[in-house]
Amino acid sequence: MTTGGHTLVVRLDSAGDVLLAGPAIRAAAAASARTTLLCGPQGEAAARLLPGLDDILVYDAPWVGFDPPPARRTDINALLGTLTARRFDRALILTSYHQSPLPAALLLRMAQVPWIAADSEDYPGSLLDLRHHRAPDRHEARAALDLAEAAGMRLPPGDTGGLRVSCASAAPHLTGTDPYLVVHPGAAVPARAWSAHRATRAVAALAAAGHRVVVTGGTAERELTRTVAGRHALDLGGRTALPELAAVLTAASTVVTGNTGPAHLAAAVATPVVCLFAPVVPADRWAPYQVPHVLLGHQDAPCAGSRARTCPVPGHPCLDAVTDTELLTAVDTLLSRSRGSDQEVTV
Known part of the structure; x- marks a missing residue:
């Protein structure tokens, strides 16, 4: 995988999950000219606190969350139009250990994203270019960073890989x-x-x-x-x-x-x-x-x-x-x- 260009990171569930994706997002940003996050509505507020992002897209995925919406062709077509227009060079799909990345990977393939990486225990067919296997019992934040590193993305010097937000002054x-x-x-x-x-x-x-x-x-x-x-x-x-x-x-x-x-x-x-x-x-x-x-x-x-x-x-x-x-x-x-x-x- 070449560096530079425009990277899409996908993390579609809660605010806590998006915060745990922060180290992987910073690694992606260090390897990219531009970094966008595709998140769910429950994670948007957390996404707006994360350093390293140039843009945020929001999609309420029908395969994620406690009260997911129905799968509607109009919503999926709108998402595909948005993703295709951005002309991403690569994507990291971040999921929890019990989730499948393949629904997101299918949509990204349809949106002509040329290179896609994810942790997947399920056979991905042609949907993934990097099918990564997470280490057993890995912390969710570390597992996401492992995937980024497997894709050739490293944290910048001095970044110890902890969670981080960009606005944290007292109140x-x-x-x-x-x-x-x-x-x-x-x-x-x-x-x-x-x-x-x-x-x-x-x-x-x-x-x-x-x-x-x-x-x-x-x-x-x-x-x-x-x-x-x-x-x-x-x-x-x-x-x-x-x-x-x-x-x-x-x-x-x-x-x-x-x-x-x-x-x-x-x-x-x-x-x-x-x-x-x-x-x-x-x-x-x-x-x-x-x-x-x-x-x-x-x-x-x-x-x-x-x-x-x-x-x-x-x-x-x-x-x-x-x-x-x-x-x-x-x-x-x-x-x-x-x-x-x-x-x-x-x-």
Whole structure:
């Protein structure tokens, strides 16, 4: 594969997935004159924070997401017209370990993209020029970068391959200037977060231990954040779009959140993470990347490996059984460490 020219990177799912694609995108940008990302609507806000991109295209793919649209000829024809007109020289299709790149590869072939690379366990026929096999149990961010490197794309000198966003200044107009930690109680997948009553108790315990707590959440999570914050914390529910959330997380001493987009956003701004990690997906693939973190949650729960979206076990024991003592110990452990380590911290 020759370098230079116009590279298309495809990552079609959530904001967290797009953030994890950041190192691979920077490698593609270093090898290209121009780099475009094709992402889904759920990933667009994260895409706009990533360095290395010259352009962003958005497509709601019918084979991706929790509530995918129907496959419509008019939508596909419009996408094909857009892709063909851009005259891409090559494409990297980034997927999670359980996803197939072949629907995207077929569309790119129809759009006359001459060289396409992807991880694929399925036989790709003529759809891929580079059929790459990811290393077993590889972290999603590292696996994407592995693919880019296999395609001849390397990070520039001095880039250590961590997650990164381009706007990460503090937001004292939202948080005030006193030190704080963040609790982000929500998640797009309920199985990956505390229940509301457990998160409420956690915030009260953190406040009682002397921590100033800021609770964050999206517009649709305002009732949740109001409940969880109660009288113990500052409620920023519905007040932080993704750039503002990045700013809030940047100035936080640590972040307590589930295995969801804000965990990866915190990693991208180098803020340590106490990650409530339900075992529905493997921690070695999805844990906070290249940032100090502690994983809390019972990894031997019956839901392990199920990719369940709603907890199938009464009482949500893998996360709700995490004690206040475990939480406080995890926070104190991270606060005692300096930023910049990529190792999981044992508590």
